[in-house]
Amino acid sequence: MSEIYQTAFLKLAGRASGAGRLDAPDATATTHNPMCGDRITMDLKLDGERIVALGYEIRACLVCQASASIVGETAVGRTLSDLSEQREAIRAYLKSESEAPVDYSDFEPVKAHISRHHCVLLPYQAIQDAVSAAISD
Amino acid sequence: MAFDVAAVRAQFPILNHTADGRPPLHYLDNGATAQMPDAVLAAMQAHETTARSNVHRSVHRLAEAATRAYEGARQSMARFVGAAAEEIVFTSGTTAAINLVAHCFGARLQAGDEVLVSVLEHHSNIVPWQMLRERSGIVLKALPATEDGRIDLERLDDLVTPRTRLIALTHAANVTGAVTDVARVVEAAQSVGAEVLLDGAQMVPHGPLDVTALGVGFYCFSGHKMFGPNGIGVLRGRSDLLADMPPFMGGGEMIAHVSLDRTRYAEPPMRFEAGTPPITPAIGMAAAAEWLTGQDLAGAEAHLAALTAQAIDGLSAMKGISVIGPSGSQARLPVISFTMDPLHPHDVAQILDSHGVAVRGGHHCAQPFMDSRDIAGTVRASLALYNDTDDIDALLHGLEQVRALL
Ligand SMILES: Cc1ncc(COP(=O)(O)O)c(C=O)c1O
Numbered sequence: 091m092s093e094i095y096q097t098a099f100l101k102l103a104g105r106a107s108g109a110g111r112l113d114a115p116d117a118t119a120t121t122h123n124p125m126c127g128d129r130i131t132m133d134l135k136l137d138g139e140r141i142v143a144l145g146y147e148i149r150a151c152l153v154c155q156a157s158a159s160i161v162g163e164t165a166v167g168r169t170l171s172d173l174s175e176q177r178e179a180i181r182a183y184l185k186s187e188s189e190a191p192v193d194y195s196d197f198e199p200v201k202a203h204i205s206r207h208h209c210v211l212l213p214y215q216a217i218q219d220a221v222s223a224a225i226s227d
Numbered sequence: 228m229a230f231d232v233a234a235v236r237a238q239f240p241i242l243n244h245t246a247d248g249r250p251p252l253h254y255l256d257n258g259a260t261a262q263m264p265d266a267v268l269a270a271m272q273a274h275e276t277t278a279r280s281n282v283h284r285s286v287h288r289l290a291e292a293a294t295r296a297y298e299g300a301r302q303s304m305a306r307f308v309g310a311a312a313e314e315i316v317f318t319s320g321t322t323a324a325i326n327l328v329a330h331c332f333g334a335r336l337q338a339g340d341e342v343l344v345s346v347l348e349h350h351s352n353i354v355p356w357q358m359l360r361e362r363s364g365i366v367l368k369a370l371p372a373t374e375d376g377r378i379d380l381e382r383l384d385d386l387v388t389p390r391t392r393l394i395a396l397t398h399a400a401n402v403t404g405a406v407t408d409v410a411r412v413v414e415a416a417q418s419v420g421a422e423v424l425l426d427g428a429q430m431v432p433h434g435p436l437d438v439t440a441l442g443v444g445f446y447c448f449s450g451h452k453m454f455g456p457n458g459i460g461v462l463r464g465r466s467d468l469l470a471d472m473p474p475f476m477g478g479g480e481m482i483a484h485v486s487l488d489r490t491r492y493a494e495p496p497m498r499f500e501a502g503t504p505p506i507t508p509a510i511g512m513a514a515a516a517e518w519l520t521g522q523d524l525a526g527a528e529a530h531l532a533a534l535t536a537q538a539i540d541g542l543s544a545m546k547g548i549s550v551i552g553p554s555g556s557q558a559r560l561p562v563i564s565f566t567m568d569p570l571h572p573h574d575v576a577q578i579l580d581s582h583g584v585a586v587r588g589g590h591h592c593a594q595p596f597m598d599s600r601d602i603a604g605t606v607r608a609s610l611a612l613y614n615d616t617d618d619i620d621a622l623l624h625g626l627e628q629v630r631a632l633l
Binding site for chain 1: 594
């Protein structure tokens with residue numbers, strides 16, 4: 091049986107925390123995973139650097155959905171630089187260069203599947219894309 | 228006599244190699260890359276150990292042997308597709324072959340000239356034409372797909388115009404397995420004096436063909452999908468077309484004479500093969516073509532049609548599964564795409580992998596088609612002649628496990 095799809099992981103994906111679009115977001119972008127065509131549209135409301143509300147619409151695999159759920163549960167109240175740091179920490183974790191960041195311990199079996207690493211990071215990429223799009227507007 | 232699949236399987240070391248503790252391999256991702264038989268591996272090993280050298284350059288014994296082997300490979304590929312050796316350009320694969328045509332045939336096109344593709348094309352037969360559109364203002368049009376995943380040739384009448392210069396279509400669609408009715412395409416092209424390019428990447432693993440009889444100007448395919456190595460492919464271009472095309476890349480091998488002021492280019496096919504070519508891969512690809520030609524191809528076709536029917540029947544009986552593509556066995560390859568509602572193709576593929584079943588999940592480099600269906604992708608089982616009923620049973624059983632888990 092594939093080790094990725096354990097009960098806790100499936101529950102996390104199933105919660106779809108934070109799913110749903112925001113009205114009048116300050117920043118929004120749709121980001122695609124070039125490997126598989128998955129996409130996530132990320133909406134943010136910002137108070138300066140701080141995220142005050144977040145919503146998203148997702149068409150993606152369970153790995154990406156689970157990661158998006160964590161974002162939905164933890165991003166509000168944090169700053170954009172916190173989230174960039176989190177993204178780097180996840181990247182390092184997936185490459186086995188460091189321990190699991192808080193909340194990501196259920197992703198341990200994903201580390202072995204290099205083709206899925208991008209799925210974990212996609213919600214973070216979407217946040218960055220949304221912010222870049224807002225700045226360039 | 229029935230097709231002897233066990234005898235075929237015995238020739239593929241990777242199918243008989245079970246890694247420690249892993250389930251046996253059910254390799255159903257042949258549309259991405261097929262495996263290599265002993266005959267191909269041996270031909271490359273023999274070349275590397277007895278004749279490795281550069282080609283068309285030195286006069287010593289090894290160099291002559293390498294040149295003979297490389298030019299022999301060209302002749303084998305010419306026989307395989309029913310063309311003349313001078314019409315065979317070795318490239319690094321289908322993608323490189325199509326890009327070569329987009330650059331060199333494309334160099335003769337004017338702003339407003341039209342290239343017609345289809346929504347079922349692999350990205351490698353879409354993006355080079357978009358790049359040509361950027362460079363020279365051609366108009367790019369696309370045939371839609373029918374409900375059952377074929378190129379909708381009914382639309383040729385309104386999409387082919389007097390400005391159409393090239394119709395570039397897949398010979399068989401890598402997502403749905405639908406085989407294109409080439410005669411109809413050629414007729415439409417001829418009615419306006421256009422050329423036809425076929426992407427044969429998925430078609431050639433099923434045996435030799437006759438491009439001259441098909442009546443197409445360009446035919447492109449890859450070694451690694453037809454039981455040969457990767458890093459090698461073929462562009463077959465009709466001789467008058469190649470003769471009229473400027474070179475693609477500049478360098479060694481493609482010249483007739485170089486001075487610092489001016490270079491005269493070699494005749495085709497060398498004009499299009501700048502630099503040291505992939506010599507051993509070409510030899511491997513030719514060995515694959517010969518190996519394939521020597522198989523019981525009629526038997527293989529019946530064998531694969533039966534496996535395809537077994538798979539489609541099994542899939543159709545499972546709740547939530549929709550086969551994307553032709554439902555019958557007519558004019559289709561053993562390539563079966565499906566969705567498993569509400570699951571994501573990568574999750575399905577990942578769990579199948581844990582049961583030893585290798586399939587591909589995703590968009591299969593055919594995003595325009597996926598978008599036309601509003602899906603992210605499909606799960607695709609693509610079969611080769613060494614697959615057997617155990618492989619299909621493992622697929623269907625694996626899908627039941629997926630259902631139970633997710
Ligand atoms: C129909 C089709 N065309 C083109 C390609 C590209 O082939 P390659 O990657 O070998 O250049 C593929 C395979 O991926 C294919 O299936």
